[in-house]
Amino acid sequence: MSGIGVSAGLVAGPVVHLPDPVSEPPAGVRLHPSHDHDAEARRIPAAAAQVTADLERAAAAASGDTADVLAAAATIAADPTLSADAQRRVQTEHLVPERAVWEAAAEVSRQFLALGGHFAERVGDIEDIRDRVIAALTGRPAPGVPEHSEPFVLVALDLAPSTTAALDPARVLAVVTDGAGPTSHTAIVANALGIPAVVAAQGASALLAEGTQVLVNGSTGLVTIEPDAAELAAARAATARPRVLTGPGRTSDGHPVQLLANVANPEQALLAAEVGAEGVGLFRSEFCFLGREQAPSRAEQVDAYRQVFAAFPGRKVVIRTLDSGADKPLPFLSMGYEENPALGLRGLRTSARWPELLDEQLAAIAEASAAEDATVWVMAPMVATVDEAEDFVAACHRHGLAEPGVMVEVPSAALLSGQILAHAHFASIGTNDLTQYAMAADRLLGSLAHLSDPWQPAVLQLIASTCAGGAQQGRPVGVCGEAASHTALATVLVGLGVSSLSMAPRALPDVAAALGAVTLEECRTVARIALAASSAHDARAAVRARLPQLDALGL
Numbered sequence: 001m002s003g004i005g006v007s008a009g010l011v012a013g014p015v016v017h018l019p020d021p022v023s024e025p026p027a028g029v030r031l032h033p034s035h036d037h038d039a040e041a042r043r044i045p046a047a048a049a050q051v052t053a054d055l056e057r058a059a060a061a062a063s064g065d066t067a068d069v070l071a072a073a074a075t076i077a078a079d080p081t082l083s084a085d086a087q088r089r090v091q092t093e094h095l096v097p098e099r100a101v102w103e104a105a106a107e108v109s110r111q112f113l114a115l116g117g118h119f120a121e122r123v124g125d126i127e128d129i130r131d132r133v134i135a136a137l138t139g140r141p142a143p144g145v146p147e148h149s150e151p152f153v154l155v156a157l158d159l160a161p162s163t164t165a166a167l168d169p170a171r172v173l174a175v176v177t178d179g180a181g182p183t184s185h186t187a188i189v190a191n192a193l194g195i196p197a198v199v200a201a202q203g204a205s206a207l208l209a210e211g212t213q214v215l216v217n218g219s220t221g222l223v224t225i226e227p228d229a230a231e232l233a234a235a236r237a238a239t240a241r242p243r244v245l246t247g248p249g250r251t252s253d254g255h256p257v258q259l260l261a262n263v264a265n266p267e268q269a270l271l272a273a274e275v276g277a278e279g280v281g282l283f284r285s286e287f288c289f290l291g292r293e294q295a296p297s298r299a300e301q302v303d304a305y306r307q308v309f310a311a312f313p314g315r316k317v318v319i320r321t322l323d324s325g326a327d328k329p330l331p332f333l334s335m336g337y338e339e340n341p342a343l344g345l346r347g348l349r350t351s352a353r354w355p356e357l358l359d360e361q362l363a364a365i366a367e368a369s370a371a372e373d374a375t376v377w378v379m380a381p382m383v384a385t386v387d388e389a390e391d392f393v394a395a396c397h398r399h400g401l402a403e404p405g406v407m408v409e410v411p412s413a414a415l416l417s418g419q420i421l422a423h424a425h426f427a428s429i430g431t432n433d434l435t436q437y438a439m440a441a442d443r444l445l446g447s448l449a450h451l452s453d454p455w456q457p458a459v460l461q462l463i464a465s466t467c468a469g470g471a472q473q474g475r476p477v478g479v480c481g482e483a484a485s486h487t488a489l490a491t492v493l494v495g496l497g498v499s500s501l502s503m504a505p506r507a508l509p510d511v512a513a514a515l516g517a518v519t520l521e522e523c524r525t526v527a528r529i530a531l532a533a534s535s536a537h538d539a540r541a542a543v544r545a546r547l548p549q550l551d552a553l554g555l
Contacts, residue, residue, distance in 0.1 A: 001208070003176065003201030004453065005221035006187035008487060008510045010235045010554055011196050012215045012227060013173040015208045016148050018156035018163070019141040022131035025099040031090070041090040043097050045083045047136035051129065052077040054142065070166065076122070077129045082108055098134045105130035145172065153216055155208050164189045174216035176204050176223055181443055181452035182482060188432075190218075191485055194506040198223055200449035219487055219510075219555050220544065235554075243509035245276035249501070251494065255520040258500035259508050260316070262480060266307035272505040279316035279375075281428065281502020282480040283308055285361070289322060295357060301364035302371075309372035317374045318428065318480075318502075320407065321361055323347050323381040333357075342436070347382025347409075348392060358395065366399040377403040379428055384412045389420040407480075409433035414462035417469025417477075424475070428502070429466055431481025435459050454483035455536035460496065464531060467497030478502060487514035487555040488543050494520070495527025510555055517549040 055074035089100035109123045131143045151173045158179035164186050180186040180199040190197035196218030215224040249259035260281030261272030288296045288304050338344035351358035369376040380392045383406040396404035405426035431454045436443040438459050441451035470477035478500035483489050485507035526543045533539035
């Protein structure tokens with residue numbers, strides 16, 4: 001079975017299916033008058049207590065962010081508000097318990113949405129608890145990643161972001177989905193966790209029976225059903241010795257390619273430094289702002305940024321200014337209703353309405369940079385025009401920040417890269433959004449996975465255009481999207497003229513190995529092959545066929 005490999009690795013294990021989502025119980029179904037309504041009502045808090053206990057047990061066995069997410073869910077499940085309302089509906093309206101829970105949850109969600117801000121963000125958690133309680137009432141498997149006696153390959157139509165975030169690499173060997181796309185949350189989180197993943201494997205849920213042994217190749221996108229002993233032995237040999245990053249990135253003939261890490265908080269920065277990243281190519285600064293009712297103070301920002309800068313003395317750290325809006329709303333920025341938030345007031349555009357927010361952040365970055373030894377570069381997200389780039393560069397210079405740059409995430413920035421880079425000192429291509437906007441395909445929509453693919457020749461043409469603009473101005477161009485972590489695609493990017501690749505830390509050794517197996521001229525050759533292809537599938541297949549050394553390395 002073939003899909004799109006989005007997180008490298010080669011593993012074998014039994015198939016376990018993600019339980020079907022809980023559907024809405026039929027409206028209007030009532031208990032028979034002969035039923036004991038009080039007894040039926042008492043089933044609801046008992047089910048909620050079971051859900052709470054399950055979540056608390058899972059939280060105790062997890063760690064880090066996963067433990068925090070599960071503990072927060074257990075707290076919501078233990079809150080008696082939902083259960084009390086559902087019990088009342090059973091006793092007064094004679095609803096069946098599962099319908100009563102559904103309607104009670106709908107009322108709580110409505111109230112939270114009306115309150116807005118932090119409360120509105122909790123609606124998804126309420127719906128998750130609702131589904132878990134209904135599953136307990138109806139004797140169904142709980143939604144989310146199932147329990148299993150041994151590590152397994154998780155197969156699903158698609159994975160919700162909350163489910164993906166809770167994946168445990170100790171339990172889930174690999175992920176295979178029918179839907180999702182190369183730039184979806186499934187791909188991003190699996191890559192960050194080091195879980196091999198294949199998406200857009202059409203028919204996987206129907207064709208891969210529970211318990212079937214499969215061999216998943218997260219690089220090539222191949223899923224081998226019931227592999228034989230020779231295939232399993234080859235897989236074990238390919239993964240027997242984990243790769244480590246032993247030095248700066250370069251091709252086999254010595255052409256340098258900076259291998260950098262994407263990080264979202266100080267903990268990830270420390271991990272990136274430990275694995276040998278040459279620096280940070282994307283420091284997402286949103287962690288200081290998300291989940292707050294007001295913007296962080298300058299002192300809070302300085303402290304947070306210094307922790308990341310301190311992990312990379314003498315090395316480059318590229319910090320992205322606040323990328324809010326769309327899927328990252330902030331309660332203290334009232335943007336109002338937007339028909340299409342992905343095309344709305346987001347990224348650098350927010351500074352036009354709240355200029356003090358950007359000004360304060362740049363001041364904090366400058367202060368943190370002065371206190372540490374890292375070489376700090378700053379870039380703005382969602383730059384679309386030359387004027388935006390010029391204004392951002394001027395703002396950085398006012399704060400003494402010497403290396404201002406831009407992210408290239410929309411086609412206009414790629415096409416105008418020469419003019420933009422006459423002002424900005426560097427460009428970093430965010431391939432996730434660039435693909436989304438170039439192909440007019442929501443990157444979270446599994447049905448459009450074939451379009452949400454950075455191998456699309458149109459996307460590669462935009463990357464080539466950006467690199468040409470960089471060469472025209474003598475400015476470096478990097479890639480910090482998920483595309484940078486795909487070993488075969490990394491060689492194409494280098495061939496197009498990309499000088500640095502930034503990715504999840506765990507992907508760095510594999511990309512280093514891939515680059516170390518090819519010459520710069522081979523990179524340029526496969527770049528020409530990919531640009532000439534008529535589809536993403538053809539581009540990927542043609543490049544891999546031209547680079548058999550990647551297969552030999554298990555990449």
